[in-house]
Amino acid sequence: MDPLTKIHPSMLAGPLPPDHLPTYQPRVAGAPARSIFDRLADDLTVIDAGAVCDGSTDDTAAIQRLIDDAAAGAAIRLPARDIRVEGTLTIRRPLTIVGAGRAATRIIKGRANSPLFKVVVDQTIEDFGMSDLSLIKDCLAGDEYIGGPAVLVEGPSTTFFQWSRFENITAYGFHTFFRAAQAPALTPFGYESPTAWLTFNNIVLRPWTKHTVHGWQFTQGSGTGNSFSRISGVVSGAFWRYEGNACVVGDVLISSSHLAGTGEGLGSVAISIGPNTVYRQRVAVDNIQIDAGLDRVFGFDATGSIPYSNMRLVGCNVGGGAEVDLPPSRSMEVADQEVSDWRAGIVYPVLPGGGPITKPLFQITMAAWTATLVEIVATGLVAGVGPSITVKRFALRASSSAITITALTNEEQPAGAITVAASASGGVVSFTATMGITAASTSDLEAQIRATGGRFAIIRTPG
Structure with missing residues (x-):
C-alpha cells in the first residue's frame, strides 16, 4: 500500500485482478459471494441513466434512454422519489417497470395532453408488467382536457399486446387510465382488438386537479380474456368504455371492486358499450360494490343488429341509487337492488x-x-x-x-x-x-x- 495515496499498487497498474474485485455477499445463509458489478447489473434504475428524480426536473429523456437500451424482459426500477415526465415514454418490447410502492414512487406527468406511457406494438409484446407506483396528471383546472391517457396502446392488427399485467397502481387525474387503440383484426365474430389476455389488479382511480373520466377505454372492441379485480375509485364517465363500429365486445371479467361516480350528473356508469358493436356477450360482473355518484351499472347502446346476451351481475351491492339498465337481452343472470x-x-x-x-x-x-x-x-x-x-x-x-x-x-x-x-x-x-x-x-x-x-x-x- 502506498503510504501517501493509500492506494494499492495493483490499482495503479491497470485493471484490478480478480482477487481484488469488490464483492457482494447476500444475506442469505449459504449464498455465494458475487462480483459487485454483476450484482449492479441485475436491475436497471433510472438514476443510472441520468434521471434526477426531484419532482421538478424533466426526466423524460433520461428514462427513455434507459427504456431504449434495456433488453427484452429487463426490469426497470424506479426509486422512492417523485419523478417528473413532461413528454411521453415509448415502449416497444416487454419490460417490467417497478416502483418502490404507490406512496413512494410517483411519476408526475406535465400539462401536455399526450400519453405518459405509449406501448407501440409493432411486434407482439407478452409478459409486460407495471406495478407499485402512482401516476399523476399535473394540470391546471382551466387546462384543455382532451383525453391524454396514462397508458396508451397502439399498433397494427397483425401483432398482439397480451399476457401482461398491471397491478398496485394509483392513477390521479388522468382523463383515462388505460386506452387500447390498436387496430382490430377481422375474425369470424367481427373486428377484434389484439390487446387481450391482460390482468389488472388493485388499480385505484383518484382525482387530482381533475376527475378521471374513463378508467379503461377500448376504442376497437374489448379484446378477449381481459380481467379486472380489486378496482376502486371515482369516475365521471365510465370505468370501462368499449366501442368501435363492427368491433367485438365481450369475454370480460370484473370482480371484487368498489366503484363510485362523481355525482355531477354526467351519466357515470360502470360499463359502457357503444353503438354498432358486435358479439355483445359474456360480460361477468361479480362481487362488486356500486356506490354513491354512479348513475348506472350498465350503459349499453342498443343501436346495432346484435342483441346483448349472457350478461352476469351477481353477488354485488348495488347502492347509491344506481340503476341496472339493460336493453332487452337473453341468457342473463342479473341481481338488481333489493333482491331477496x-x-x-x-x-x-x-x-x-x-x-x-x-x-x-x-x-x-x-x-x-x-x-x-x-x-x-x-x-x-x-x-x-x-x-x-x-x-x-x-x-x-x-x-x-x-x-x-x-x-x-x-x-x-x-x-x-x-x-x-x-x-x-x-x-x-x-x-x-x-x-x-x-x-x-x-x-x-x-x-x-x-x-x-x-x-x-x-x-x-x-x-
Missing part, C-alpha cells in the same frame, strides 16, 4: 330400497307479515321406478301467529315417484320428499330450494 333470493341444496347419495321412504329437506323461518315464493326441485333414482324429477312451487304467507301454505304448481315425472310436501308449525315451514320405492335396490335423492321475496332464513335439515 336464497338457494340451498341437499343430497342423500344412498337410500335403502324395499318400500316408500320420506326424507327431510329444508326448513324456512319467516318474519311475521311477510310473503315468500318457494320452489323445490327434487331429482333422484327411485328403485323400481327409474330416474325421476318433481318441481313444486309454494306461496308462503306469514301472519303474527301462523303461516299459510298454498301449493301453486306440481310437476311429477313420473307421477308419484317423488312427492314433495310442506307443513307449518309456528313461524317455521318444513319440506319433505317421499320416494315411491318399489324394489329392494338402493335409491338416491337430491333436492334444491329457491326462495324469493320477503324476509326469511333457510335451514338444511338432513336426516
Whole structure:
C-alpha cells in the first residue's frame, strides 16, 4: 500500500485482478459471494441513466434512454422519489417497470395532453408488467382536457399486446387510465382488438386537479380474456368504455371492486358499450360494490343488429341509487337492488330400497307479515321406478301467529315417484320428499330450494 495515496499498487497498474474485485455477499445463509458489478447489473434504475428524480426536473429523456437500451424482459426500477415526465415514454418490447410502492414512487406527468406511457406494438409484446407506483396528471383546472391517457396502446392488427399485467397502481387525474387503440383484426365474430389476455389488479382511480373520466377505454372492441379485480375509485364517465363500429365486445371479467361516480350528473356508469358493436356477450360482473355518484351499472347502446346476451351481475351491492339498465337481452343472470333470493341444496347419495321412504329437506323461518315464493326441485333414482324429477312451487304467507301454505304448481315425472310436501308449525315451514320405492335396490335423492321475496332464513335439515 502506498503510504501517501493509500492506494494499492495493483490499482495503479491497470485493471484490478480478480482477487481484488469488490464483492457482494447476500444475506442469505449459504449464498455465494458475487462480483459487485454483476450484482449492479441485475436491475436497471433510472438514476443510472441520468434521471434526477426531484419532482421538478424533466426526466423524460433520461428514462427513455434507459427504456431504449434495456433488453427484452429487463426490469426497470424506479426509486422512492417523485419523478417528473413532461413528454411521453415509448415502449416497444416487454419490460417490467417497478416502483418502490404507490406512496413512494410517483411519476408526475406535465400539462401536455399526450400519453405518459405509449406501448407501440409493432411486434407482439407478452409478459409486460407495471406495478407499485402512482401516476399523476399535473394540470391546471382551466387546462384543455382532451383525453391524454396514462397508458396508451397502439399498433397494427397483425401483432398482439397480451399476457401482461398491471397491478398496485394509483392513477390521479388522468382523463383515462388505460386506452387500447390498436387496430382490430377481422375474425369470424367481427373486428377484434389484439390487446387481450391482460390482468389488472388493485388499480385505484383518484382525482387530482381533475376527475378521471374513463378508467379503461377500448376504442376497437374489448379484446378477449381481459380481467379486472380489486378496482376502486371515482369516475365521471365510465370505468370501462368499449366501442368501435363492427368491433367485438365481450369475454370480460370484473370482480371484487368498489366503484363510485362523481355525482355531477354526467351519466357515470360502470360499463359502457357503444353503438354498432358486435358479439355483445359474456360480460361477468361479480362481487362488486356500486356506490354513491354512479348513475348506472350498465350503459349499453342498443343501436346495432346484435342483441346483448349472457350478461352476469351477481353477488354485488348495488347502492347509491344506481340503476341496472339493460336493453332487452337473453341468457342473463342479473341481481338488481333489493333482491331477496336464497338457494340451498341437499343430497342423500344412498337410500335403502324395499318400500316408500320420506326424507327431510329444508326448513324456512319467516318474519311475521311477510310473503315468500318457494320452489323445490327434487331429482333422484327411485328403485323400481327409474330416474325421476318433481318441481313444486309454494306461496308462503306469514301472519303474527301462523303461516299459510298454498301449493301453486306440481310437476311429477313420473307421477308419484317423488312427492314433495310442506307443513307449518309456528313461524317455521318444513319440506319433505317421499320416494315411491318399489324394489329392494338402493335409491338416491337430491333436492334444491329457491326462495324469493320477503324476509326469511333457510335451514338444511338432513336426516
